[in-house]
Amino acid sequence: MNALxxxxxxxxxxxxxxxxxxxLFLNGPNLNLLGTREPEKYGRTTLAEIEQRVSExxxxxxxxxxxxxxNQEGELVGWIQQANGKFxxxxxxxAAYTHTSIALRxxxxxxxxxxxxxxxxxxxxxxEFRHKSLIAAVCTGQIAGFGPTSYLLAIxxxxxxxxx
Numbered sequence: 001m002n003a004l005x006x007x008x009x010x011x012x013x014x015x016x017x018x019x020x021x022x023x024l025f026l027n028g029p030n031l032n033l034l035g036t037r038e039p040e041k042y043g044r045t046t047l048a049e050i051e052q053r054v055s056e057x058x059x060x061x062x063x064x065x066x067x068x069x070x071n072q073e074g075e076l077v078g079w080i081q082q083a084n085g086k087f088x089x090x091x092x093x094x095a096a097y098t099h100t101s102i103a104l105r106x107x108x109x110x111x112x113x114x115x116x117x118x119x120x121x122x123x124x125x126x127x128e129f130r131h132k133s134l135i136a137a138v139c140t141g142q143i144a145g146f147g148p149t150s151y152l153l154a155i156x157x158x159x160x161x162x163x164x
Contacts, residue, residue: 020062020063020064021062021063021064021088021089021158021159022063022064022065022066022086022087022088022089023058023063023064023065023066023087023088023089023090023091023154023155023158024065024066024068024079024083024086024087024089024090024091025051025054025065025066025067025068025091025092025093025151026068026069026070026076026079026080026090026091026092026093026094027047027067027068027069027070027092027093027095028069028070028071028076028092028093028094028095028096028097028098029070029071029072029095029096029097030071030095030096031047031069031093031095032047032069032071034046034047034050034120035047035049041121042120042121042147043120043147043148045147045148047069049148050148050151051067053148053151053152054067054151054152054155055067057152057155058155061155061156061159062159063155063158063159065155066087073097073101073103073104074103076092076094076097076104076107077103077104077107080092080104080107080108080111080113081107081110081111083111083113084111084113087113088113088114088158089113089114089115089116089158090108090111090113090114090115090116091115091116091118091151091154091155091158092104092108092115092116092117092118092135092139093117093118093119093120093150093151094117094135098117098119098123098133098134098135099132099133099134100134101134101135102134104134104135105134105135105137105138108135108138108139109138114140114158115135115138115139115140116139116140116141116142116143116154116157116158117133117135117136117139117141117142117143117144118142118143118144118150118151118153118154119142119143119144119145119150120144120145120146120147120148120150121144121145121147122144122145123144123145124144141157143157
């Protein structure tokens with residue numbers, strides 16, 4: 001029995017009618033600099049390496065992923081809006097926009113696609129201004145502080161079906 005069949009049975013879907021979970025991963029400003037930007041806070045793993053790990057884990061779990069990064073707030077908002085009807089989940093590391101962007105918050109609320117907010121570092125253990133997330137209230141959940149594993153945990157949450 002392959003992994004897709006096992007996953008389908010675990011989440012209570014008949015394998016014949018199973019369609020893969022489609023997940024859009026969005027990455028905000030400066031994440032293109034991972035691996036070299038403040039490695040003591042964010043580690044030495046590059047965004048390309050994280051994307052590779054995400055692709056490998058998603059394939060094993062039978063999920064389909066699309067991985068994007070932008071330093072532009074408007075581009076991220078556009079991608080969220082365009083996700084409607086194409087993706088089952090959004091996983092977003094909004095980076096600094098987490099703490100400043102009402103536009104991202106409103107876009108997430110508008111599309112009503114379950115969304116997981118992720119962060120490499122624990123934003124609640126960082127500078128005071130990073131403690132407040134403007135998008136958390138419209139997200140299904142938040143994963144923070146596990147480095148690149150935060151991305152893999154988000155995949156697990158999306159495919160598990162065990163969320164409220």
